[in-house]
Amino acid sequence: MNTLRLELPDSFDFSLSIERNVFGIGELQVVQTDAGPVVYRALWRQGEPVATKVCVERHQSTLLVETADALSLEEARDVESQIRHWLDLDSDYARIRDYFGADTTIRPVVDSLSGLHLQRDIHPFAALVRMMIGQQVNVAFATTLTNRLIHLAGRYVVWDGMTIPVFPMASEVAAVSVDELRRLQFSSRKAEYIVQLARMVDDGSIDLSADHLQTMDDDQVVEYLCKIRGVGQWSAQCCLLFALGRPDVFPALDIGLLDALARLYGVARPSAKEAARMVEKWSPYRSYAAHFLWCGRRMLGKG
Structure with missing residues (x-):
């Protein structure tokens, strides 16, 4: 067994991010404990799956990753890379939230989701x-x-x-x-x-x-x-x-995002072309705007 410890950015709330998981459908086994969620997930090691257990240590600043099998140094680095990609640990969320803070329309949505990171699919x-x-x-x-x-x-x-x-x-x-x-x-x-x-x-x-x-x-x-x-x-x-972790993509054909934009601005549902124009101002972080809108739909009146 290997144990990896990853220092977490202040912007990251593990419990909230796991609760709002978009990807990993069917692959995450989550056990709720008094200390927070413990997530079991298989990652890849040289073409073979390796079981991992992921949780946050009590002081909340370190992600604890345990693997079922012993790993070489190279394999451990690869597993860490997959974890960092999955939980988007290397993006500057403080800067992203400051950027959206200048927009009084979307800022309440972003503020309500403080600590939420955009989970990514690994493959x-x-x-x-x-x-x-x-x-x-x-x-x-x-x-x-x-x-x-x-x-x-x-x-x-x-x-x-x-x-x-x-x-x-x-x-x-x-x-x-x-x-x-x-x-x-x-x-x-x-x-x-x-x-x-x-x-x-x-x-x-x-x-x-x-x-x-x-x-x-x-x-x-x-x-x-x-x-x-x-x-x-x-x-x-x-x-x-x-x-792929591209930061400036807004899937304007997505009905959920069109509904969220309509509720955000109190207008009729826009067309995809209209939506693309509406979100131009959020470049270079349109991917994060999309994620906040997807995850904030309840706040905007869409369950």
Whole structure:
């Protein structure tokens, strides 16, 4: 077993960030304790999952990460990098909140979510599959379908009495048939898109590695990803925002964000084009504006 200790920025509230988790659907096992949540999650080590247990030490300034297996120094650094990416620990949230503090309209939303970090998906492939699953279905059913995919094609690791699901790799989804997904209540088109994406990644037809995608600017990534059947502008932008950590992306086709903007400004729901113009003033932090609006919808009158 390895134990890593990560110094946390003052801006980070672990409990709030886990409560408002957007990604990691189906993969996070959360145990509530008097000291706060303890999160079990499988991360990757040289192509194999390793179970981790993540919590905050009592003084709240250190993130404690325990792994089920012993790690080399290089592996420990890789696990730390994945944790830092997942919880967005390296962004300057104090500066981001100061930036939005100058806008009296959105500032109350941002202030109400003080301590919330934008959780990110670790792998672009998983992010795109989630986007395909989430299209035109509600969150509850998207979660059900995601869990069914993990059960069908993924793996489980057991540690500390917990059974931890592992989101499948592209090679594992590529081995699944469209009919198998249809039997799990995936629509025919959605099943085809997911299997085809997995097979393209597995055979190298599409390169979703962060190293490759990070060589492109935002528009180039969107153009590249939209060549994949089933990936449109919304999916590509969400992949930029959540998987690649791009700070200035606003998925203006998202109905939830359009509703949030309408409530924020007390206007009719804007069109995507109108929304894109409305949020230009929040550049270079439009990704964070989107996250605050998503997570602040209850405050804005949207449950």
